[in-house]
Amino acid sequence: MSLVVQKFGGTSLADAERIRSVADHVARTRRQGFEVVVVVSAMGRETDELLHLAAQVSDVQPGRELDMLITAGERKAMALLCMALAELDCPSSSFTGSQAGLITDTLHTRAKILEVRSERLRQALESGRVPVVGGAQGVSSDRDVTFLGRGGSDTTAVALAHALGADVCELYTDVSGVFTADPRIEPSARKLRELSFEEMLEMSASGCPKPETRSVEFARNHAVPLHVRSSFTWEPGTWVVSAEEAEKRRAEESSMEQAIISAVVHDTSEAKVTVTHVPDRPGIAARLFRSLADEHVNVGMIEQNVSIGGTTDISFTVPKAFLDVSLQVCRSHAEEIGANDVLADPDVANVSLIGAGMKTHPGIAATMFETLADEAINIEMISTSPIRISCVVHSDDVERAVQSLHAAFGL
Amino acid sequence: MSLVVQKFGGTSLADAERIRSVADHVARTRRQGFEVVVVVSAMGRETDELLHLAAQVSDVQPGRELDMLITAGERKAMALLCMALAELDCPSSSFTGSQAGLITDTLHTRAKILEVRSERLRQALESGRVPVVGGAQGVSSDRDVTFLGRGGSDTTAVALAHALGADVCELYTDVSGVFTADPRIEPSARKLRELSFEEMLEMSASGCPKPETRSVEFARNHAVPLHVRSSFTWEPGTWVVSAEEAEKRRAEESSMEQAIISAVVHDTSEAKVTVTHVPDRPGIAARLFRSLADEHVNVGMIEQNVSIGGTTDISFTVPKAFLDVSLQVCRSHAEEIGANDVLADPDVANVSLIGAGMKTHPGIAATMFETLADEAINIEMISTSPIRISCVVHSDDVERAVQSLHAAFGL
Numbered sequence: 001m002s003l004v005v006q007k008f009g010g011t012s013l014a015d016a017e018r019i020r021s022v023a024d025h026v027a028r029t030r031r032q033g034f035e036v037v038v039v040v041s042a043m044g045r046e047t048d049e050l051l052h053l054a055a056q057v058s059d060v061q062p063g064r065e066l067d068m069l070i071t072a073g074e075r076k077a078m079a080l081l082c083m084a085l086a087e088l089d090c091p092s093s094s095f096t097g098s099q100a101g102l103i104t105d106t107l108h109t110r111a112k113i114l115e116v117r118s119e120r121l122r123q124a125l126e127s128g129r130v131p132v133v134g135g136a137q138g139v140s141s142d143r144d145v146t147f148l149g150r151g152g153s154d155t156t157a158v159a160l161a162h163a164l165g166a167d168v169c170e171l172y173t174d175v176s177g178v179f180t181a182d183p184r185i186e187p188s189a190r191k192l193r194e195l196s197f198e199e200m201l202e203m204s205a206s207g208c209p210k211p212e213t214r215s216v217e218f219a220r221n222h223a224v225p226l227h228v229r230s231s232f233t234w235e236p237g238t239w240v241v242s243a244e245e246a247e248k249r250r251a252e253e254s255s256m257e258q259a260i261i262s263a264v265v266h267d268t269s270e271a272k273v274t275v276t277h278v279p280d281r282p283g284i285a286a287r288l289f290r291s292l293a294d295e296h297v298n299v300g301m302i303e304q305n306v307s308i309g310g311t312t313d314i315s316f317t318v319p320k321a322f323l324d325v326s327l328q329v330c331r332s333h334a335e336e337i338g339a340n341d342v343l344a345d346p347d348v349a350n351v352s353l354i355g356a357g358m359k360t361h362p363g364i365a366a367t368m369f370e371t372l373a374d375e376a377i378n379i380e381m382i383s384t385s386p387i388r389i390s391c392v393v394h395s396d397d398v399e400r401a402v403q404s405l406h407a408a409f410g411l
Numbered sequence: 412m413s414l415v416v417q418k419f420g421g422t423s424l425a426d427a428e429r430i431r432s433v434a435d436h437v438a439r440t441r442r443q444g445f446e447v448v449v450v451v452s453a454m455g456r457e458t459d460e461l462l463h464l465a466a467q468v469s470d471v472q473p474g475r476e477l478d479m480l481i482t483a484g485e486r487k488a489m490a491l492l493c494m495a496l497a498e499l500d501c502p503s504s505s506f507t508g509s510q511a512g513l514i515t516d517t518l519h520t521r522a523k524i525l526e527v528r529s530e531r532l533r534q535a536l537e538s539g540r541v542p543v544v545g546g547a548q549g550v551s552s553d554r555d556v557t558f559l560g561r562g563g564s565d566t567t568a569v570a571l572a573h574a575l576g577a578d579v580c581e582l583y584t585d586v587s588g589v590f591t592a593d594p595r596i597e598p599s600a601r602k603l604r605e606l607s608f609e610e611m612l613e614m615s616a617s618g619c620p621k622p623e624t625r626s627v628e629f630a631r632n633h634a635v636p637l638h639v640r641s642s643f644t645w646e647p648g649t650w651v652v653s654a655e656e657a658e659k660r661r662a663e664e665s666s667m668e669q670a671i672i673s674a675v676v677h678d679t680s681e682a683k684v685t686v687t688h689v690p691d692r693p694g695i696a697a698r699l700f701r702s703l704a705d706e707h708v709n710v711g712m713i714e715q716n717v718s719i720g721g722t723t724d725i726s727f728t729v730p731k732a733f734l735d736v737s738l739q740v741c742r743s744h745a746e747e748i749g750a751n752d753v754l755a756d757p758d759v760a761n762v763s764l765i766g767a768g769m770k771t772h773p774g775i776a777a778t779m780f781e782t783l784a785d786e787a788i789n790i791e792m793i794s795t796s797p798i799r800i801s802c803v804v805h806s807d808d809v810e811r812a813v814q815s816l817h818a819a820f821g822l
Contacts (some may be wrong), residue, residue: 079480
């Protein structure tokens with residue numbers, strides 16, 4: 001029998017009515033002859049509400065306790081979904097991350113999965129039940145409850161799909177798939193039928209909000225086919241598969257021209273930091289970025305200008321929430337290493353072109369730069385990968401950049 | 412070092428401010444040189460809210476899922492209290508029922524504790540931490556999450572106090588102790604300084620809402636001293652101890668006269684059922700009450716009238732919520748056994764006198780009946796134990812009954 005893992009996000013489970021609607025879909029999938037494992041997030045905005053409550057109670061929030069608090073959200077959702085399934089005569093059992101055998105490291109609030117011991121889920125499946133698993137949670141080697149971090153339910157779903165050998169991992173969300181651009185900015189954006197893991201990973205890392213980057217990495221590393229789709233329309237969404245499979249599916253859609261570029265993605269969550277007149281000696285940059293890493297700053301794009309007169313400028317992007325700590329780190333280093341100044345620019349945005357076809361088609365970068373130049377949009381930084389070109393622009397220009405690129409590449 | 416178990420109910424943890432206030436009290440107790448283990452209920456009315464949510468989602472609520480849902484409430488409370496303790500530099504760790512080693516049977520929604528494996532709590536205490544345990548929850552021999560039932564946090568607290576050899580189990584609530592009568596009905600009601608386990612058990616079973624009856628039973632069976640007190644005033648409350656210890660303490664309060672009667676308790680939660688003209692043959696009553704037990708009806712008082720002409724009337728009280736099912740059971744039996752009729756009276760109340768001194772003082776019952784007669788209150792049923800006399804009266808008469816008895820016995 002085919003096995004499908006279905007993950008439902010918070011908006012898909014926001015209230016009693018939506019929970020019943022999800023139960024109906026799960027029961028229907030089962031009647032169609034599939035074995036189903038369900039992964040749920042907390043209802044609606046409950047995780048935010050719990051964090052708000054914690055902030056009201058205390059300024060000190062030990063990670064172990066924060067994880068205990070937050071994971072209460074998924075427990076509620078999974079128990080309620082099982083009740084709704086019971087009303088539909090669909091036998092099910094809820095499982096915490098611990099009960100589902102998700103063993104993690106001990107890094108609270110952002111634990112990583114070490115191992116999936118899936119015996120209990122297999123037993124439930126064998127006895128004809130639908131296991132409903134609380135997402136984004138596990139139990140550490142210290143027997144403590146751990147949280148995988150925001151969006152971690154996607155990772156739970158992919159990890160279970162891999163461990164159980166599922167045929168597909170369906171990620172249900174409030175949009176009907178992955179689009180060629182954000183439809184709020186570009187009204188003619190199209191839903192993509194398929195993407196390769198590599199394209200999806202570049203898109204997630206470049207600002208596409210769903211699915212979570214970590215889950216795409218996991219899916220790529222273990223070749224778990226993903227299907228990103230809507231729990232509001234239930235229509236087919238976007239498949240994320242191996243490059244080979246994506247290529248094959250695209251070829252089958254004979255009426256469609258092969259696209260070189262799959263999508264335009266933008267990201268306004270980062271800020272730019274520039275350290276000027278850094279002495280151009282080996283090890284200087286390494287020390288700076290090690291110090292940033294020590295403060296858990298996830299550096300995005302890095303650019304180092306050509307050295308002039310023995311010094312160079314280093315620019316990089318960081319999440320806006322980490323701008324202040326990044327500036328502190330840079331300023332303390334600037335003094336030590338004799339750099340001139342540390343500049344911050346929070347008003348930047350990142351625009352990226354993603355496309356597996358890019359590798360074999362010259363001139364993509366040139367067309368991108370020309371398109372932006374025609375719109376009088378200044379490019380502040382550039383970064384590339386074999387299937388992506390990203391430009392940092394002023395945040396005021398980001399909508400025009402997305403729209404003009406979407407048109408220029410015929411998306 | 413002395414060890415104290417402190418249990419805080421929902422109203423004591425209703426919001427962020429109250430949680431901080433509880434944390435302050437726990438930290439203060441610890442600074443006074445006590446080891447402390449804390450047990451928490453869910454915040455405020457959260458358990459009710461979760462049950463309401465479940466009712467919205469589904470008419471079918473498997474016990475396993477209901478328990479998973481409800482226990483989320485205590486998890487939140489315990490994590491938040493640990494955060495508040497962290498801010499006060501009081502090291503603590505939260506523990507679910509499962510983590511605290513509360514092993515229960517598999518009877519969901521009303522599980523019973525089979526065993527307490529307290530190693531993790533002992534380790535936490537030894538490392539100088541305050542364990543904060545989610546009340547009313549455990550893990551079953553099937554590795555499922557179980558709920559001990561409403562008010563089960565009191566039982567958790569007493570069970571842990573016994574397992575850890577605590578010197579006292581403090582039950583913090585929204586009243587400052589156990590009173591000679593309900594102060595809402597009898598304004599001159601006094602707080603009792605001490606009670607024997609047996610008296611407290613009779614009071615709990617006769618309608619005194621706190622502490623939970625089961626926890627008092629457990630405390631009596633294992634001689635765990637209880638201290639029922641308020642988390643709003645923090646003043647000393649009522650001690651519940653062995654009969655010998657209660658006697659000793661009362662003797663020490665030399666200025667006070669030895670009370671024969673400790674309190675008047677009333678209960679309006681039950682209804683009366685009467686089956687008329689039951690054939691007076693052995694085994695008839697047994698079959699009726701077995702059938703009621705099979706439907707989980709907790710029968711209170713039972714009275715069988717003198718047999719007249721080979722038939723008798725059987726009256727008994729049941730919780731109002733079980734009146735309908737009790738009537739069904741009785742009616743199906745009435746036909747079978749040839750009884751005449753089944754009558755229901757929901758408008759009854761139970762008034763009880765409790766007092767360890769009662770055993771050796773004749774005339775208590777007579778004074779009780781005279782007092783009620785003087786108030787023209789009709790007695791519908793009577794039941795007694797060595798330290799209790801209970802009368803069922805019309806519910807309209809209950810307040811006058813409590814007031815007149817409180818005065819008549821000089822409470």
